[in-house]
Every structure is written in structure tokens, then in C-alpha cells.
Amino acid sequence: MPKDGGIGASTVRREDIRFLTGKGRYTADINLRGQAYACFLRSEVAHGRINRIDTAEARAMPGVLAVMTGADFAAMGGNPAGWHIPSRNGEAMKEPKRPVLAHGKVRHVGDAYAVVVAETLEQARDAAGAVVADITELPAVVDMAQAVANPDLRVHDEIANNVCFDWGWIEDNRAAVDAAFKAAPHVTTLELVNNRLVPNAMEPRASIGDYDPGTGDYKLYTTSQNPHLSRLLIAAFVMGIPENKLTVIAPDVGGGFGSKIYHYGEEAAVLAASKALNRPVKWVADRSESFLSDAHGRDHVTRIELATDLEGNFLALRTETLANVGAYLSNFSTATPTFLHGTLMAGPYRTPLVYVNVKAVFTNTAPVDAYRGAGRPEATFSIERVVDKMCRELKLDPVAVRRKNLIQPDQYPYTTPVGLVYDTGNYPATLDKLIQIADFSGFEARRAESARRGKLRGLGLSTWIEACGIAPSNLVGVLGARVGLYDAATVRVNATGNISVMTGAHSHGQGHETVFAQIVSDKLGIPASSIEIVHGDTSKIPFGMGSYGSRSLAVGGSAMVKAVDKIIAKGKKIAAHMLEAAEDDIVFEDGKFSVTGTDKAKTFGEIAFSAYVPHNYPLESLEPGLEETAFYDPANFTYPAGAYACEVEVDAETGRVEIASFACADDFGNVMNPMIVNGQVHGGVAQGIGQALLEAAAYDDNGQLLTGSYMDYAMPRADDLPMFTVDHSCNTPCTHNPLGVKGCGEAGAIGSPPAVVNAVIDALHRGGHTRVTHIDMPLTPSRVWSAIQN
Amino acid sequence: MHNFDFVKPSSVADAVRALSAQGAQALSGGQTLLPTMKQRLAAPAVLVSLTGIADTKGVRLDKGALSVGGATAHAVVAKEARKHYPALADLAGGIGDPAVRSRGTIGGSLANNDPSACYPAAVLASGATILTDRRSIAADDFFQGMFTTALHDGEIITGVVFPIPEKAAYVKFNQPASRFALTGVFVAKYGSGVRVAVTGASANGVFRWTEAERALSASFTPAAIAGLSLPSDGMIADLHGSAAYRANLARVLTGRGVASAH
Ligand SMILES: Cc1cc2nc3c(=O)[nH]c(=O)nc-3n(C[C@H](O)[C@H](O)[C@H](O)COP(=O)(O)OP(=O)(O)OC[C@H]3O[C@@H](n4cnc5c(N)ncnc54)[C@H](O)[C@@H]3O)c2cc1C
Secondary structure, eight states, rough: OOSSSSSTTTOOOHHHHHHHOOOBBBGOOOTTTTTTEEEEEESSSSSEEEEEEEOOOHHSSEEEEEEEEHHHHHHHHHHHHHOOOOOOOOOOOOOOOOSSOSSEEEEEEEEEEEEEEEEHHHHHHHHHOEEEEEEEEOOOOOOHHHHHHOOOSSTTOTTOEEEEEEEEEEEHHHHHHHHHHHHHEEEEEEEEEEEOOOOOOOOOOOEEEEEEEETEEEEEEOOSSSSHHHHHHHIIISOOOOOGGEEEEBBBBOOOOTSSOOOHHHHHHHHHHHHHHOOOEEEEEEEEHHHHHHOBBBBEEEEEEEEEEETOOEEEEEEEEEEEEEEETTTTTTTTTTTTTTGGTTTTTTOOOEEEEEEEEEEESOOOOTTTTTTTHHHHHHHHHHHHHHHHHTTTTTHHHHHHOOOGGGGGEEEEETTTOOOOOOOHHHHHHHHTTGGGGGHHHHHHHHHHHTTTEEEEEEEEEOBBSSSOOOHHHHTBBSOOOOEEEEEEEEETTOOOOOOOSSSSSSSSHHHHHHHHHHHHTTTTEEEEEEEEETTTTOOOOSSSSSSSSIIIHHHHHHHHHHHHHHHHHHHHHTTTTTTTEEEEETTTEETHHHHHHHHHHHHHOOOOSSSSSSSTTSSSOOOEEEEESSSSSSOOEEEEEEEEEEEEETTEEEOOOOOOEEOOSSSSSSHHHHHHHHHHHHHHIIIIIIIOOOOOOTTTTTTTTTTTTTOOGGSOOEEEEOOOOOOOOOOTTTTBBBTTHHHHHHHHHHHHHHHHHHHHHTOOOOOOOOSSSSHHHHHHHHHHHH | OOOEEEEESSHHHHHHHHHSSTEEESSSSSSHHHHHHHTTTTOOSSSEEOOTTTGOOOEETTEEEEEEEEBBBBBHHHHHHTOOHHHHHHHHHSSOOHHHHHHHHHHHHHHHHTTTHHHHHHHHHTTOEEEESSSSEEHHHHSSSSOOOOOTTOOOEEEEEEEOOSSSEEEEETTTTSSSEEEEEEEEETTTTEEEEEESSTOOOOOEEEHHHHHHOOOOOOHHHHTOOOOOOOOOBBTTHHHHHHOOOOOHHHHHHHHHHH
């Protein structure tokens, strides 16, 4: 019987009522008394030297309060990269300063170099039009291969070949991997592009700076997945505001997909403007600004090689990747192509030898950073495409080949050749489950039916694994992280017995308010309706690391469980006193503290009341109150995994691909709310299909963004997608967190693109177009048609 | 958006007069003009709304032809043309989304003459007549290249008269992002012969594929054009498809249009 509450129940999302009835409170909905409006001036050229910015005319325009340029921020610090990645030769990575506003040079179309603040938004826009920027256009470098090859083209004058780092993983294994390739009976090589994407959160970025001249306190309302990180970066690196004088509030946030993890210059600019003007300053990006200035995702060019024997046993794997970081290093940009990508190159397989080389390359494009899946989709795509190509070259069955190379259930903990220890899993089980739910055995009949309608049908498969629940601080520290990656929660039991939970995780659509309340309700035996989940306000919540990398439940949820455990432990002490029993004899069950073997009991509410009205209370040995905070730093990443299948129909005359069906068999460990997990998988797969068939951020040779609006940037829509078949019954609970949970937020976006592309290639081969070995994403009709023609 | 004045006349004559003012521009459904103004790419001083003029709205049969008022919304055509000219109704019902169809109008679409718009294909393939406040213009003379028409400054499209074909079809292949026509083909079979108009493909905007028209006038079957091909010179090449791809689409969609004409 499905539960109707608590852990494992498909509880309806409580936050949806306010979202769906227009009662959400997003940054743009917040209007502070006396607020002024900011409009940023953004570079129209991809690369240029700023000679002079004449603001005199703009300053004289009606309503204008201030015009600030890069010069006004030149003395401030830069927005740093969160991870230091050294090069193979031991050199430190190149880390150019990322200023609040561009100064000296503009480095990508959309690079903000000035801000106008006025009484109204229209006045700010009018005045922005009157700012005269004398900028000498310089040659832009857009293509990564050209960026590393041409020493005359420099995004940053001090970086000769535009290479941020040249990273080898694991460098000590390189010789052994090369030797295995020399000796291998078969080598499959594939060159591929992991297409650049624009995150396109439904809510564009927005920030309000609010300086209080009375107290000297700063408040920043902002669209962040990670308010404490923004506070830390603004305080310690960019503006030097003491952390205790800065509050960052990320209220309801309408999606992020990674793009709102980071601190952006606009946040510092509105704070500085607010201080200068003694009034709140508000900025809301329009969609065009989002396209130009949000951190983009992916953008890898990879050559991958797989060495096998003639039966398809994997012997060694080697990759060379150019990873675009854009014009500046965004906060996670150096970790994404390395420790979130290179360390996953073993996939779910027993490949004994793996070597990964990644060069991060500066170009005159918007910064590139983590986007749903972040590095792991790129790893999965490369592996699953090369495995498929190998199967075709050696005429082997792609299911059988995958099955025999998978890590087996008795091999855990499994140490990969790329530095991770998988704690648990059962990859053959999810593969078997997939074959059943996707009805592989009925494929041939479906193919014949499609053929009767003149369509080519294909079946594509992928298996995937990811390391998520981004944490162990000591491990990420070794890997180059400059911060810890624990999380924190405070459970505050109020005197009347209801509960406020303050979590360091941030919900921007995931449904934390529902799931976290389910968990606390389950553990304490009190109704979820009596539990409030508070997040997103640094003045209310303990220091947490926000939400990304499928970490909220595995890390933040675990901190919450630890805090609940402390509440129960304290409750037992209070109960022992009240019931005149030994503490060890108190058991807590279904919301009641009772003395074992007796009917003597106190309800949770009675204990809470006694903690706040301590008339009958062990005051000599116990503090009153019932509030506990816990920080949780896990022992390892969690390793969700799964297998995906996609069926497509291709119209060979037009090249149009239609997704006929899509099935997912995933292992997320214990599932707290199956409905929400299904939703996460649906959304992830939709984005993965978007990447595979529709989405691409394209720049022309001059660095102009060709896909700067929805007229040219194709987002997946409901009618592009089939009904998904989703299963997560093959679960192996995580071995090291108290809930046994893994992450599910990124899975869909990780596993799906290769399944789609494999399906299209399969369809073309079955249709006789056997010379097509690869098509780069997105597989638009014209690309598929061209591949068929050649 | 910049500030502007707004007038909503109730007769064509008043509208023409209002449009003679400095910086005045006609506003119909606003589905093209308003986004352009929001982006500050257009800044008319006066918007003259055409949607308050009763006799430029609606669909009616007139001497065996279908007459559509210039300010008639796509959704209205999708509904009311269905019985008389189903292929035209299909086309109107496939433009944009419900919001766009409820607001956008045939007059606005034709005046704008976007190279990827749908209506120009129907108008040209039907040999329709465009009526304005001062004259009538044959479809063959109206479209003069991308975003260019025979309209003079301040001239208002008041209606379009479509001769009703025996059979017709519009086959639209969506540009994946905008869902305008990456290429669209309108095929119409009349007693006097077949007309084929292609939109979305050519850098010169909508055009007639006369070679296919001749072949289909002789035999209205997909086989009749199977051996034909369109040259790719002059076709649009962009992110969404090469010139050769568009030429291919025009041929494939013409065949499908013939097969599905009703
Ligand atoms: C999201 C979206 C999707 C769309 N998809 C499609 C599609 O798939 N296919 C398609 O064909 N179109 C599509 N369109 C365009 C839509 O059909 C517009 O309605 C049309 O292009 C313009 O018509 P309008 O009535 O809105 O004109 P407006 O925007 O009001 O005006 C457009 C131009 O025409 C002038 N004008 C307007 N009416 C007249 C008139 N009667 N006489 C003279 N000049 C006039 C105006 O001054 C202006 O210059 C789409 C639009 C949007 C926003």
C-alpha cells in the first residue's frame, strides 16, 4: 500500500499551490520603498578595447541618479574560480581577474561595462542609450582550436595561448594507457562535439541591492541557488563587506539548472549603487540579457578512443577534450570539465585503464559553467557514443557488450582508474529492467510498422553513472576545491510543538519544502503540516552550500536527519526526567517518548512545551529549549546510475527525428517521494532530448550570438516529447548517508542525449544509410538530412 | 518601449487620415510590431489601430470567392474558412500558438511579408487579390521580396479575396525554434491549372514554382514532380538549414501537398 505521508509517499508538492496561483514571491516581485532601477550597458562586440566611456549626457537625462563604469569598480576584487586545477606540468591555472564591470577591455558580446541607475526603468534605458562608449573592436577568438593554435589572438593579454590549464587525469597512468592502446586488437575513435547550451531558467536573473544607512547593513535579494556562496564571495573576495553586515536572500527562484549557482557582477553592482545612493537599486534581466550573460553550459570538443579485444571487452579508454570556459572563469567553470567529467570516464564499466586530458580554453564568448549534470553528461555522451560505434564496427550486440563490461554487484566498493570509489550499485539490474520496460523484444514489430509508414525506426541505449551529492570536503579539497562542501540544518521545535527547519539547501523548483517536511514528519511522528521548511535567507539559515550537483537531499537532507536525531536525544533526556525513568529506558516512537515495558509516556508536544516552560525540568544538567543544528559532511559522493532507451522515427526525406518512446531504469537508492523523483527524471530527460535534438548556442566568427532569442534557440516543448516510462525499483541504498539516498536531479539530462543519438544512428543504419557513423548534436532535421546525403 | 500616441479609428478613411501624421504606423494584431517596439527596434510616434474597423473583419463568401477582412485574426480564419477553403483554414490554424492566432491578422502578416510567414504562400498559390484603401493588387504583383510589398506608405490592406480551388493543401515544415515555416508549400488546384507557392525557402521571399505548376497541371500526382528539383541558388542558408536543404524541402513538401490536397 502506498503511504499517504512521510518517507516514500508521493505527497503532493505544497509549494505548487503558491507557484500555480501566482502567489510565489520572486525577486522581481519584490519592490522596496524608494527603489531605483538599474540598466546595464553590454558590449555589442565580442572583443574590444575601451578607450573612453562618456557618461556626461546620460547623467544629465531626466531621472538619472548615477552612472557607474568599470573604472568605479577597478579597485574591487575579482569574482574568483572556486576550484584550482593545476596543469599536467605542475603549473598553476591561469586565473585572470573577473571584474564587477568590464574595465580596459570587453571580452564577449553581453559583457557589462557600465550601469545606469534612474528613478524608473524607462529612464534608465533611455539614459543607457545616451552613454557613449568609444570601444575599438579587436579580432575575436571564438573557435577553441583556433584559440589554442594562434598565439596572436588573446582573450586576456597576459595569456598567450588562451589555455587556462592543460589537465591530465591521471597523469601517472598515461604511459600505461598508451601502451595498452599500442597492444590493443581494436581501437575505435570518435570525434564529437558536446554542444553549447543556454540554461534558460524560466525566471531570468534579478538582483536588488538594499543598503541601510542607519545600520550600515547590506541586503541583497537575488536569484541564487546558493545564497551563502554569493555572500561569501561578495564579502571575502569582491567587495570586502563583512559577512555579518551582509544578508543574501534568494526568495522563490524560478529554476536555475546551474546558471544561478554563481555570483555575478550585477549583484555587486546593485549593492554598490545602493550604498552610493542610499536607496534600494533593482535590476531584472530581460530574456535577451539572459541569453548573452547567464553562464552557458557544456561546449566540449572531444576526441575519444576505446581499445577493445575483438569480443568487445574494454581494455583502455583515452580522451582529449577542449573545454570552453568563455571569456572569464565562472565560479565552477574549472571543476566542471575536470573533476565532474574526467573522474567519471570509467562510467559504469570495468575499463581497467583510463586517461583523460582536458584543456580549458578562453574564448570571446559568455562564460561557460555547470549546467544540469555538469561534466557528467559530457562524460556519459562520449563513452556511450564510442561504445556504440565500437559495437557497430565489430558487429557486436550493444546490449551484450554493455552487459559484460559492467561492474558486477559483488565488486563494491569499486575503485575506478580515475580516482573514485563507487560504494554500491547494481548496473546489470537496471539494464535488465530497462530491456523489460522498454519492450526490446517488441522492437522489430514496431520497426516494421514504422517502415510501412515510410519511417526509419531505431533503438538507442545508454547506461550512465554519476558522482553527485557534491561533497566530501576533504576529497573535493584534494581535488582543488577552495571551499568545503558540507551542508547544514537547524531544527527548531517551537514551544507549541510545531517545527521550523532551516536548511542550507535551496529550492528553486525541486520540491524541497515538501520532501524535507515528509522526512522530518516521518522521523518525529508529527504531521507534515506542522513543519515549515525555511531556506534561502542567510540571516535565517545556517551556513549551507546551496543546491546543485544533486546534493540537497543526500547532503542537506542528511544534515537535517542528524539535527532531528539530536532533538530526539535531547527529548529523551527531558522525558526521562519527567517520567522519572533512566534515559536508556526511554524509547521514541510515533511521536511519543515512553518508558520501555510500561504505559508511561509523554507526547512530543509535551516534551517541547516542557523544554520552553521548564517548570519540571532537569535545569541543573540540561539547557532549556529544543533547537538543534547539525552540519553534515559525507564520507563519499553518492553514485546513482541507470540505463536509458530511446526509440526514434526518422523521416529520411526531411531528416526530421521524432522521439517515439523513452524509458529510464534508474537506481536512486531509497526514494523519499516517488512522484517528485519521476518529475525530476522527466525534466532531466526533456532537457537531454533538448540537447540531443534542438538546443545549441551558436556564435558567428565575430563572436555574435546567433541564437540570442527563442526565434533561433530551440527549446524542447511538450509536443517534442513522448510520454516517459520511468522506473526506480532497482535501488541499492547509498551506504554512507543516513537516508540511503542518492541524487536524482541531474540523471535525466546525463543519461538521455547518447540514447537519442544512438537511436538515430541505429535508425539510419537499419534504413541502409550505413556510412553515417556520427552526427553532432543537436540532430536537427537539416543535419540528419545532410548526413544521409553525404 | 518608447512612449507613443494611440488612436483607434472606426473607418478606413479615418485610419488613412491618421496614418498620414508624422511617424504614424498601422497596428493590427501587434504580434510582429509590439515585440519590435519592446526591443526598441521600432519607435512609432502614433499607433493607428486597425482593429476597430468593423468592415475589415470577418470571413465571407462572395461570388464563389472567399473574402477575408484585413483585420481578421488567424483564429477566426481557422474556424470560419474551414467549410469553404479547408487548406486555408489549416494554414491559419497552424500559425504560432493560440495567443498569436487570437491576435495576429492576415493584413498584418501580408503587409509584413516575413520570408518565413505562412499566409503569403496561400495568397500567392490562390492567385488572390489584395484589397487596400485605394486599389486592388494581384498576388503576383504584391510580394516584392523579403519584407517588401507593393504597398505605399500609409496604404492599408482592407481585405483579401481568395478564389476557391478544387483542392489544395498547405504543408509547413517548422523551423525548430520559432516554428515559423522553415519551408512551407501551398498547392492549389484550379480548373485553370495548378499553382504552387513556396515560403520560407527563398531569400526573395515567397515564390511560385512554375516548373512544378506545369507538371502538376498536366497530372496532379506526386509522381508528376518526382523528377523535378529546385535549384538551391538564392535559397536561404542559416543555422536551421542550408540552401540545398531548403530546396529539398520545397520539393518534398510539394509532393506531400499534392498527396494530401483536399
Ligand atoms: C510567437 C509567434 C509565432 C508566430 N508564428 C507564425 C507562424 O508560424 N507563421 C506565420 O505566418 N506567422 C507567425 N507569426 C506572425 C504572426 O502571424 C503575426 O500575426 C503577423 O506576422 C503580423 O500580423 P499582426 O496582425 O500581428 O500585425 P502587426 O504586428 O500589428 O503589424 C505588422 C506590420 O504590418 C503593418 N500592418 C498591420 N496591419 C496592416 C494593414 N492592414 N495594412 C497595412 N499594414 C499593416 C504594421 O504597421 C506593421 O508594420 C508568429 C508570431 C509570433 C509572435
